[in-house]
Amino acid sequence: MDDALYLTNLRDAKGAAVEILVREGRIAAKGKSVDAEGVSGIDGHGALVLPALVDSHLHLDKSLAGLPWYPHAAGPDRKSRIDTEKQMRDGLPLSVAARAGNLIERLVVHGTGHCRTHIDVDPELGLASLEGVLEARERYSHAITVQTVAFPQSGVLTCPGTLDVMEEALRAGADLLGGIDPAGIDGDVDGQLDAIFNLAEKHGVGIDIHLHDGGETGAAEVAAIVERTKVHGMQGRVAISHGFCLGDIAESAAAPLIEAMAGAGVANITHAPGGTSIPPVKQMHEAGVAVAAGNDGIRDSWCPYGDGDMLERAMLIGWRSNFRTDPDLELAHHFASRAGADLLGVANYGLDVGCRADFFTIPTETVAEAVVRHPPRSLVVHAGHIIARNGIYEGRA
Numbered sequence: 453m454d455d456a457l458y459l460t461n462l463r464d465a466k467g468a469a470v471e472i473l474v475r476e477g478r479i480a481a482k483g484k485s486v487d488a489e490g491v492s493g494i495d496g497h498g499a500l501v502l503p504a505l506v507d508s509h510l511h512l513d514k515s516l517a518g519l520p521w522y523p524h525a526a527g528p529d530r531k532s533r534i535d536t537e538k539q540m541r542d543g544l545p546l547s548v549a550a551r552a553g554n555l556i557e558r559l560v561v562h563g564t565g566h567c568r569t570h571i572d573v574d575p576e577l578g579l580a581s582l583e584g585v586l587e588a589r590e591r592y593s594h595a596i597t598v599q600t601v602a603f604p605q606s607g608v609l610t611c612p613g614t615l616d617v618m619e620e621a622l623r624a625g626a627d628l629l630g631g632i633d634p635a636g637i638d639g640d641v642d643g644q645l646d647a648i649f650n651l652a653e654k655h656g657v658g659i660d661i662h663l664h665d666g667g668e669t670g671a672a673e674v675a676a677i678v679e680r681t682k683v684h685g686m687q688g689r690v691a692i693s694h695g696f697c698l699g700d701i702a703e704s705a706a707a708p709l710i711e712a713m714a715g716a717g718v719a720n721i722t723h724a725p726g727g728t729s730i731p732p733v734k735q736m737h738e739a740g741v742a743v744a745a746g747n748d749g750i751r752d753s754w755c756p757y758g759d760g761d762m763l764e765r766a767m768l769i770g771w772r773s774n775f776r777t778d779p780d781l782e783l784a785h786h787f788a789s790r791a792g793a794d795l796l797g798v799a800n801y802g803l804d805v806g807c808r809a810d811f812f813t814i815p816t817e818t819v820a821e822a823v824v825r826h827p828p829r830s831l832v833v834h835a836g837h838i839i840a841r842n843g844i845y846e847g848r849a
């Protein structure tokens with residue numbers, strides 16, 4: 453049958469031998485030996501098979517993927533990075549759609565099947581970047597699912613007209629509303645949070661807010677976000693990206709905030725930041741906070757690092773969190789896989805019979821080794837089709 457895919461000689465996360473039969477984009481059978489009814493098998497050479505990775509926070513519109521190397525030009529502060537990006541973006545020789553597509557191919561070869569991207573919207577840019585990313589999403593819909601966040605990079609209140617463009621973005625197909633440092637960028641915590649929560653409630657969409665503000669300032673913002681989440685009945689639909697403050701403040705001060713986040717269903721998305729505190733992700737997970745992971749900026753004017761690999765990102769999260777045991781490394785992998793799928797609302801995620809056939813194979817013995825070594829993925833399958841092999845993209849461009 454044309455739509456069938458039969459993979460033999462694989463191992464699951466527990467080390468058990470498995471074969472997988474895929475039909476019509478779903479896992480039709482899985483077990484030590486499955487009846488593939490004459491479909492010729494592909495030898496997995498004993499590789500581990502894992503469900504698709506999930507990148508819950510990146511910026512497809514900002515990446516320089518596919519362009520010659522640009523030496524990092526921005527200064528060390530957030531303002532300089534915003535200004536440098538604005539200076540660069542108009543003169544780039546590749547469109548947003550082309551650069552986003554190039555980056556998607558990098559995500560895909562590393563086994564990422566689902567992602568959430570923030571996209572800059574402001575009165576100067578309008579919806580141009582959103583339109584570019586939506587074009588790339590359509591072109592690569594066979595390879596990855598993409599959730600979009602209308603992101604006010606330059607602030608909401610300090611950049612007049614931005615809120616209107618954010619609403620236009622929702623009408624043009626953006627899935628969620630973003631926000632950014634209500635204190636640090638807008639200098640008005642209530643003003644920005646009221647604006648975005650009211651708009652989100654009006655349109656029935658979730659919120660994912662960048663919170664870089666540290667220490668007590670950031671902690672007060674976390675409390676304010678939790679409070680509004682409850683007032684607007686948005687439990688389970690609000691995420692704080694970064695939340696460095698949760699790693700800055702004393703454990704005794706962080707604990708009640710973490711409890712409050714868990715109680716209000718406010719998620720945290722981390723990328724293992726350099727140069728600042730990382731939230732206590734293991735304690736947060738154990739307290740019941742949904743913790744997911746993302747690459748954030750990948751080779752852009754903000755950050756020269758990254759190649760779109762969520763296993764490498766899981767390693768960085770583990771490294772920064774001092775994870776060493778296999779269960780801890782498996783937790784870092786969980787943030788980059790199932791936790792992200794739950795956050796993004798990916799239906800039928802996993803490797804059970806009936807699940808979407810979005811998975812990859814990797815030549816490692818265990819999940820922990822996959823996080824630590826993250827060698828090239830042998831095979832990547834999305835919606836039942838092989839789209840990458842040994843680190844090379846084979847899907848349609």
Ligand SMILES: [Zn+2]
Pocket residue numbers: 509510511570662693748749
């Ligand atoms: Zn970001």
